[in-house]
Amino acid sequence: MNRFDNVIKGMLVLETEVIRGQVGVKDGKIACIADETAVLEAERVMDCGSSYVFPGMIDTHVHCFSNPDEGFEPTSRSAAVGGITTFLDMPYDLPKPITDVAVFEEKVVRLEQQSVVDIALWATISKYNGTGQIVPLAEAGAVAFKMSTFETDPYRFPRIPDQEIMQAMRLIEQTGLRAAFHSENNEMIVELIREYQESGKVYPRAHMETRPPVTETSEVLKLMEFAYWTGVKLHIVHVSHPETVELIKLFRQRGVQVTCETCYPYLLLDVNDLERMGPRAKMNPPLREPEDVAGLWRHVNEGQIDLICSDHAPWGIEKKEIGDDNIFLSASGLPGVEILVPLLFDRAVMQGGMSPVQFAKLMSQHPAEVFGIADKGRIAVGCDADLTVIDPQGATLVDETKLRSHSKLTPFHGKQLQGRIQYTVVRGTVVYDGEDITVEPGFGRFVPGMASKRRKVESR
Numbered sequence: 001m002n003r004f005d006n007v008i009k010g011m012l013v014l015e016t017e018v019i020r021g022q023v024g025v026k027d028g029k030i031a032c033i034a035d036e037t038a039v040l041e042a043e044r045v046m047d048c049g050s051s052y053v054f055p056g057m058i059d060t061h062v063h064c065f066s067n068p069d070e071g072f073e074p075t076s077r078s079a080a081v082g083g084i085t086t087f088l089d090m091p092y093d094l095p096k097p098i099t100d101v102a103v104f105e106e107k108v109v110r111l112e113q114q115s116v117v118d119i120a121l122w123a124t125i126s127k128y129n130g131t132g133q134i135v136p137l138a139e140a141g142a143v144a145f146k147m148s149t150f151e152t153d154p155y156r157f158p159r160i161p162d163q164e165i166m167q168a169m170r171l172i173e174q175t176g177l178r179a180a181f182h183s184e185n186n187e188m189i190v191e192l193i194r195e196y197q198e199s200g201k202v203y204p205r206a207h208m209e210t211r212p213p214v215t216e217t218s219e220v221l222k223l224m225e226f227a228y229w230t231g232v233k234l235h236i237v238h239v240s241h242p243e244t245v246e247l248i249k250l251f252r253q254r255g256v257q258v259t260c261e262t263c264y265p266y267l268l269l270d271v272n273d274l275e276r277m278g279p280r281a282k283m284n285p286p287l288r289e290p291e292d293v294a295g296l297w298r299h300v301n302e303g304q305i306d307l308i309c310s311d312h313a314p315w316g317i318e319k320k321e322i323g324d325d326n327i328f329l330s331a332s333g334l335p336g337v338e339i340l341v342p343l344l345f346d347r348a349v350m351q352g353g354m355s356p357v358q359f360a361k362l363m364s365q366h367p368a369e370v371f372g373i374a375d376k377g378r379i380a381v382g383c384d385a386d387l388t389v390i391d392p393q394g395a396t397l398v399d400e401t402k403l404r405s406h407s408k409l410t411p412f413h414g415k416q417l418q419g420r421i422q423y424t425v426v427r428g429t430v431v432y433d434g435e436d437i438t439v440e441p442g443f444g445r446f447v448p449g450m451a452s453k454r455r456k457v458e459s460r
């Protein structure tokens with residue numbers, strides 16, 4: 001009889017159903033899926049009882065190094081505690097954004113020394129004449145390319161001019177990878193912020209008023225038309241408004257390959273929270289009206305939003321509190337990799353009645369499919385044995401002081417949630433046991449993108 005390294009028993013969340021069953025793991029891969037009556041011999045057996053055994057959850061939108069005080073170790077520990085088995089790290093790093101192969105390779109080395117979960121890496125381009133590195137970065141293993149139509153930072157996170165976007169899209173199309181965009185209208189927002197500041201309108205809600213929905217929808221419309229002419233696979237990050245999804249539906253009907261995500265705050269908070277909490281609830285794009293939140297949920301439930309992620313941005317308190325008297329001065333973004341899954345499991349599955357199968361699609365399967373990470377995202381024979389075990393009877397208290405990230409502030413501080421991350425399993429090994437991280441930094445591996453030369457060599 002086949003002897004497994006590890007057998008994990010529980011309520012398995014498969015692609016179309018939940019079964020009481022067991023997963024046999026061999027060499028870090030799922031080697032067998034059986035019902036509860038089968039006798040599987042193994043070195044170790046983990047009985048998760050009536051807990052859900054989900055495919056490992058994937059956070060596609062994480063910024064480890066926007067703040068150099070953070071880095072892979074705190075973020076990956078945070079991820080493991082939050083039930084995330086793989087994350088995709090954004091390229092807008094300080095001091096060096098990921099715009100060429102040399103910095104990309106350095107980042108791969110650092111990742112494999114410091115992480116406790118698996119990580120894939122985004123790449124980007126510099127503002128002018130940056131497209132020459134696109135094909136080499138794809139071959140080095142970049143998972144996708146991220147660009148912005150809004151100038152967050154002229155060096156680290158620049159606005160890419162239209163002609164440069166077209167050129168980049170043509171090249172990215174050749175690699176088969178996805179081009180993703182932060183889509184906000186730079187001209188309108190800069191002008192609105194100038195007007196507001198001049199007239200002393202610097203209250204928290206002004207952050208939303210200076211970034212009205214049209215600043216998102218107008219840029220998304222442009223990018224989809226660019227994708228129509230270049231044939232590139234497009235991904236719209238952090239959709240904040242339901243009208244954006246309506247436009248995406250139209251362009252899908254026209255044959256444009258466009259996917260989209262929203263982030264947990266847009267589903268769980270609204271502009272009244274920004275008004276109440278100020279900088280702590282400031283992000284780009286901003287929180288919207290309650291009816292817009294309801295609209296986003298409708299699109300999630302109808303399957304028009306492909307995935308939900310965190311947009312983890314690990315700013316310390318000092319970068320936030322400077323905006324207490326003027327919202328425009330504080331950093332934008334929230335930590336999230338540790339609370340994304342607990343918050344959404346509570347709201348969507350426990351309170352909202354979403355099926356565990358649907359939840360797995362949003363948090364595991366679609367993230368892997370959209371970004372071409374074929375070994376992950378499903379409980380299926382041959383896939384990596386990445387699992388997120390959630391006890392629906394357990395409880396989680398969100399305590400910002402205990403977050404593993406450098407960032408120790410969240411609008412969700414003090415929230416009591418139903419459901420608890422019981423185990424996080426990466427390639428068959430428990431990396432978080434419900435209490436502590438159980439592996440050393442360096443356990444985590446680099447996950448190469450689908451145009452990687454590395455991947456082609458390995459699979460030979």
Ligand SMILES: [Zn+2]
Pocket residue numbers: 061063090311
């Ligand atoms: Zn982001």
